Amino acid sequence: MAEAIYGLCMFTSLACAWLLLASYARTGHRLLFWSGLCFGGMTLNNLILILDKLIFPHVDLLTLRLVAALISVSLLLYGLIYEKE
Template sequence: MEGAVYLLCAATALTCGLLLLRGFLRTRTRLLLWCAVCFLALFAETVTLFADRIIFPDADLVLVRRSLALAGGTVLVYGLVWDTPRR
């Protein structure tokens, strides 16, 4: 049951990332790109969580998981703060 929840979360993050990427390719709004990259990093983090907890329970992938989540959050903050139009 636990593995199914991780896979559903990964599928949701992947779907969001791909939809945001499709929106970026249509409109070229850069904020959509940063959000898409963030969600794709969260997808990778969730897949790593699934691998850590279900496939390789003896392995410790905490550093990899947190690095992916930090990278996704950092990209999103960059897009929100430094890449927004100035008034």
């Protein structure tokens, strides 16, 4: 059951990233760009989670997952603070 949940979370993040970046390509709103990059990073975070828990259970990838999440949220935070519309 965990495999299905991890996979669904990853594909949901990927769909959100794709939709946000496609909307940015149409409208040019910069916040959509930063949000799309954040969700792209969250997709990477979920992929690393799948690798950590299912593929390589004896290897600790927690630090790599936390770095990916930190970079993702930092991108969104940068977009929220420094982008003006």
